[in-house]
Amino acid sequence: MFKRIMAPVDLAHLDKLERALDVTAEEAKLHGAAVTYVSVSAAAPSALAHTPEEFKTRLGAFADQQAKTHGINADAHAIISHDPSIDIDDALLKAIRDTGADLVVMASHTPGLADYFWPSNGGNIAGHTSASVFIVRDA
Amino acid sequence: MADQTVNQGIPEPEGTSDLITTNYEIGQDNVEGSVGPFGFDVHNPVFLISGLTIVAFVFYALALPEQASSFFGWLRPALTSNFDWFFLWSANIFVVFCLALIVSPWGSVRIGGPDAQPDYGYVGWFAMLFAAGMGIGLMFFGVLEPVYHMAISQPLGVPSPIAEDGTLIPENVEAAKQMGLAATIYHWGLHPWAIYAIVALALALFTYNKGLPLTIRSAFYPLLGERVWGWWGHIIDTLAVFATLFGLATSLGFGAQQANAGLEHIYGIPNNVTVQVILITGITGIALFSVLRGLDGGVKVLSEINMVVAALLLVFVLFAAGPANILGDFVSGLGAYAADILPLSNPHGREDTGYMQGWTAFYWAWWISWSPFVGMFIARVSRGRTVREFLTCVLIIPSLVCVLWMAVFGGAAIDQVLSDPAGSAVKAQVIDSYNPPISLFAMLEGLPLASITSTIGIILVIVFFVTSSDSGSLVIDTITAGGKIDAPVPQRVFWCTFEGAVAIVLLIGGGLPALQAMVISTGLPFTVVLLLMCWAIVKGLMAEKRAAS
Numbered sequence: 001m002f003k004r005i006m007a008p009v010d011l012a013h014l015d016k017l018e019r020a021l022d023v024t025a026e027e028a029k030l031h032g033a034a035v036t037y038v039s040v041s042a043a044a045p046s047a048l049a050h051t052p053e054e055f056k057t058r059l060g061a062f063a064d065q066q067a068k069t070h071g072i073n074a075d076a077h078a079i080i081s082h083d084p085s086i087d088i089d090d091a092l093l094k095a096i097r098d099t100g101a102d103l104v105v106m107a108s109h110t111p112g113l114a115d116y117f118w119p120s121n122g123g124n125i126a127g128h129t130s131a132s133v134f135i136v137r138d139a
Numbered sequence: 140m141a142d143q144t145v146n147q148g149i150p151e152p153e154g155t156s157d158l159i160t161t162n163y164e165i166g167q168d169n170v171e172g173s174v175g176p177f178g179f180d181v182h183n184p185v186f187l188i189s190g191l192t193i194v195a196f197v198f199y200a201l202a203l204p205e206q207a208s209s210f211f212g213w214l215r216p217a218l219t220s221n222f223d224w225f226f227l228w229s230a231n232i233f234v235v236f237c238l239a240l241i242v243s244p245w246g247s248v249r250i251g252g253p254d255a256q257p258d259y260g261y262v263g264w265f266a267m268l269f270a271a272g273m274g275i276g277l278m279f280f281g282v283l284e285p286v287y288h289m290a291i292s293q294p295l296g297v298p299s300p301i302a303e304d305g306t307l308i309p310e311n312v313e314a315a316k317q318m319g320l321a322a323t324i325y326h327w328g329l330h331p332w333a334i335y336a337i338v339a340l341a342l343a344l345f346t347y348n349k350g351l352p353l354t355i356r357s358a359f360y361p362l363l364g365e366r367v368w369g370w371w372g373h374i375i376d377t378l379a380v381f382a383t384l385f386g387l388a389t390s391l392g393f394g395a396q397q398a399n400a401g402l403e404h405i406y407g408i409p410n411n412v413t414v415q416v417i418l419i420t421g422i423t424g425i426a427l428f429s430v431l432r433g434l435d436g437g438v439k440v441l442s443e444i445n446m447v448v449a450a451l452l453l454v455f456v457l458f459a460a461g462p463a464n465i466l467g468d469f470v471s472g473l474g475a476y477a478a479d480i481l482p483l484s485n486p487h488g489r490e491d492t493g494y495m496q497g498w499t500a501f502y503w504a505w506w507i508s509w510s511p512f513v514g515m516f517i518a519r520v521s522r523g524r525t526v527r528e529f530l531t532c533v534l535i536i537p538s539l540v541c542v543l544w545m546a547v548f549g550g551a552a553i554d555q556v557l558s559d560p561a562g563s564a565v566k567a568q569v570i571d572s573y574n575p576p577i578s579l580f581a582m583l584e585g586l587p588l589a590s591i592t593s594t595i596g597i598i599l600v601i602v603f604f605v606t607s608s609d610s611g612s613l614v615i616d617t618i619t620a621g622g623k624i625d626a627p628v629p630q631r632v633f634w635c636t637f638e639g640a641v642a643i644v645l646l647i648g649g650g651l652p653a654l655q656a657m658v659i660s661t662g663l664p665f666t667v668v669l670l671l672m673c674w675a676i677v678k679g680l681m682a683e684k685r686a687a688s
Contacts, residue, residue, distance in 0.1 A: 012166075042624050043251065043258060043347070043522050047165040050158055050350030051252060082258060082520075084625040086433025 002031045002132070006077075006101035008038045008092055008121075011048050011062060020107035020136040025070035027105060027134070035074040036099045037063045040084050040091045052080045089124045096129050105134045157679075157686035159349040159360060163368045169621050177629040182621035185373055189380035189619060190637075196385070196657070197641055200650030208649075211656035218663050219500035220492070226503040227486040227495075229666045233333040236673050237534050240340075245680040246527030250340075251347040253687065257523035261532075262446075263439050264520060268537060270442035271516045271610045273327070274449070274603035275390070277544050278596065279397065283578040284326070284498075285549025286556060286569045289319025292494040295482055301570065305560055316553055320472030321479045323549055326499065327541040328476060329534060330484075331506040334669065336533040338514025339521060341672040343529070344679045347522050352622020355379040355511050361678040362671055375668070376618050379511035382661045383618075384634070386509055387611040388641040389655040394604050395419045395646065397576035398597060404580050405593045416643050422601060423639030426608035430631050434520075438609050445602045452595055453547055459586040460551035468550030473542055504662030507669060515617070516610045519624075526680065552582040608635060 007024040009017055028035045041048065041055045049055035056078040063076035077099055081087040096104060108122035126133040171180045181187075200207045219226070240246060249255055259267070269277075288294055290301050297318040300311040341358035351357035356372035363371050395415040402408040429437035457465050489495050521529055556566045564581035568574040574581075583592045612635040619634075620626035645651045 043255075044353045044519070044622075044624050045165060045346060045350045046623065046625070047167075051347075083434035085628050086431070086437075087435065 002033045002103040004101045024105045028072040038077045040079045157682040165352045178627040180626045186619040201648040208653040211653040215656040223500040224486040226500045230330045237333045248683045251522040255523040266442035266446040270606035281548035282552040282582045284323040285319045288322040294322040294494040317475035321475035324476040328538040338510040339517035342518035354622035383512040391642040392646045392651045400576035429609045469546035472546045507662040555585045
C-alpha cells in the first residue's frame with residue numbers, strides 16, 4: 001500500500017520517539033516500504049554536531065542502526081535550515097516532496113491549550129500534504 | 140549528562156577546520172520544562188539572572204528616579220570625558236586590525252570551514268547588516284549631525300559659517316561644509332563598522348569553525364579555556380543580554396517619542412504618552428509577527444523591503460536636491476573624511492572637546508555597547524564567507540553606503556541652510572532650537588512631495604525598529620538558551636514582549652534617559668572585551684591556517 005515512509009526524527013529527543021520509531025518499523029515491514037529518516041538542524045553548532053556535515057553523518061548512522069535493528073531498508077535525509085524552530089514545518093513538507101514519501105509517521109504530543117497558538121508539527125503537516133500521515137501519541 | 144548511546148557529546152574534531160575539543164556539551168546547563176502549556180529550554184543561570192537584574196534595574200529607576208538619573212547622568216559624561224583617549228585609541232586599533240586582516244594571508248580563511256557555502260546572498264545579507272546595526276540611526280542623524288557639526292560643534296576648530304545674528308560668513312562656508320560632512324562620516328564610517336566586525340568575526344569564527352555554541356562567551360575560549368563555561372562566561376553573557384535588552388528597550392522608548400514628534404509635525408497627532416504607548420505596542424506587535432515568521436520569513440523580508448524603500452528615498456532626495464550638487468558633496472565629503480580622519484582620530488592636544496567627548500567618545504561607547512547584539516546577529520548570517528570577503532562587506536561597503544547617505548541627506552540639508560538661512564526649516568529645528576526628531580522632516584519639507592516622503596520616513600523608522608526588536612529578541616534568546624538556536628519559540632515571544640513592556644514602563648514612569656546612560660556606560664567594560672577579542676581572533680585564525688596546511 002505504501003512504498004516510502006518518511007519518519008521525521010529529533011536526534012536530541014530520541015527518548016520521546018520510541019513508540020513512533022517502532023510504529024515506523026512495523027509499517028515498513030508490513031508494506032515492504034523503504035524508510036527515510038528526516039531531521040532538521042541549523043548550521044550553527046548544536047549538542048548533536050559541530051557542522052552540517054557532521055549532522056548528516058550522524059543522521060546517516062542513525063538510519064543504518066534502525067535498519068539493522070528492525071531489518072528494514074532505510075536511508076537518511078538531513079535538512080539544514082537557517083531557523084529550525086520556525087522553518088521545521090515547511091522543511092518537512094518539502095522533504096515529503098523531495099523523498100516522494102507516501103506515508104509520514106511522526107510523534108506528536110497530546111494537544112493542549114498551547115496548540116491553539118502553536119499547532120503541533122504533526123497536525124500542521126497532515127493539513128498540508130497529500131501523503132498519508134500517521135501521528136503517534138505519547139504513551 | 141545526556142545518554143551517551145544517543146551520542147550527544149561533542150564528537151572528536153574532523154576535517155581541515157580546527158575544531159576546539161572540549162567536554163562541554165551545548166545545552167548541558169540548560170533547564171527544559173514548561174510553564175503551563177508553553178515549553179522552555181533556557182540556560183541556567185544566565186536566563187534567570189539576566190531577567191531578574193533587568194527587573195531590578197527597572198524598579199530602581201522607577202523607585203528612585205532622581206537618584207538614578209543623577210547617578211547615571213553623572214556616570215556617562217564622566218566616562219566619556221575621562222576615558223575619551225581610551226575609546227578613541229581602541230576604535231583606531233579596531234579599524235587598523237580589520238584593514239590589516241583584509242590584506243593578510245588569514246583573509247583567505249573561510250567562516251564555516253573551507254567547503255562552506257554562503258547561507259545568504261549578498262542582497263539579503265546587506266539588508267540585514269543595516270537593519271540590525273544602523274538603519275534607525277541613519278534616519279535619525281542623517282540630517283541632524285552634518286548640520287550640527289557644520290554650524291555648532293566646530294570639530295578641529297573649523298569655524299562656523301553662521302554668525303550670531305544668523306547671517307552667513309562667506310569665507311567660512313566651504314571649509315565648514317566639508318567638515319560637517321567629514322565629522323559625521325567619521326562617526327558612521329570605518330570605526331563603527333570595525334567595532335561590529337570584530338565582535339561578529341570573533342563569534343562567527345568560534346561558532347562555525349571551532350564548533351562552540353553561538354554565544355558571546357565562546358569568543359573567550361582561547362583566553363579563559365574551560366572556565367568560559369563557568370561564572371566568567373555567565374557574567375559575559377549576562378552583561379551582553381543586559382546591554383542588548385536595555386539598549387533596545389530605551390531606543391524603543393525614545394524611538395516612540397521621535398515617531399510621535401514626527402506624527403505631530405506632519406499630521407498634528409497629539410504628542411503624549413498614550414500615543415507613544417500605542418506606538419510601542421504596535422511596533423512590538425509587528426515585531427512579534429515577524430518573530431513568529433522566523434529569520435527568513437520575518438527579519439530578512441522586512442530588511443529587504445526597508446533597504447529598497449530607504450534606497451528609493453535616497454534617490455529621491457538626491458534628485459530633488461540637485462544631483463550635481465549632492466554628488467559634489469559626496470566627493471568632497473569623502474575627500475574631507477580621508478584628509479581629516481587622522482586628526483579626528485587623535486585624542487591628544489585637542490581643543491574641540493565638545494565634539495570629541497560629547498559626540499565621538501559618546502558614539503564609540505554607544506556602538507560598543509550595541510556590538511554584542513549587532514555582532515552576534517551579523518555572525519549568525521555570515522557563514523560561508525571568507526574573512527576577507529566578510530571584512531570587505533561588513534567594513535568597507537557599509538562605510539561607503541553611510542558616506543553616501545550622509546552626503547545626500549546631510550548635503551541636501553546643509554545646502555538648504557546655506558542657500559536661505561532665514562527661511563530654512565532645518566536651521567530653525569537644528570541650529571536655532573534643538574529638535575533632533577524633527578530634523579529629517581524639516582529637510583524633507585524643503586523638497587517637493589514633502590507629505591509623501593515624510594510619511595515614508597516615518598514608516599522607515601518604524602520598520603527599522605521592528606527589525607531591531609526582532610533580531611534583538613533572536614540574539615537574547617540564543618544567549619539565554621546557552622547558544623541553542625532551536626529553543627522553543629515561546630521564549631523569543633517572551634523576550635520580544637518583555638522588551639516592549641520594559642520600554643512602556645520606563646516611558647510612563649520616567650527613567651529612559653537614566654537607563655540609556657547606563658547602557659552606554661557598559662561600553663567601557665566592553666571596550667576591554669573587544670580588545671581581547673582581537674587577540675582571540677588572531678589565535679583562532681592562526682589555528683585555522685595550521686589546520687589547513
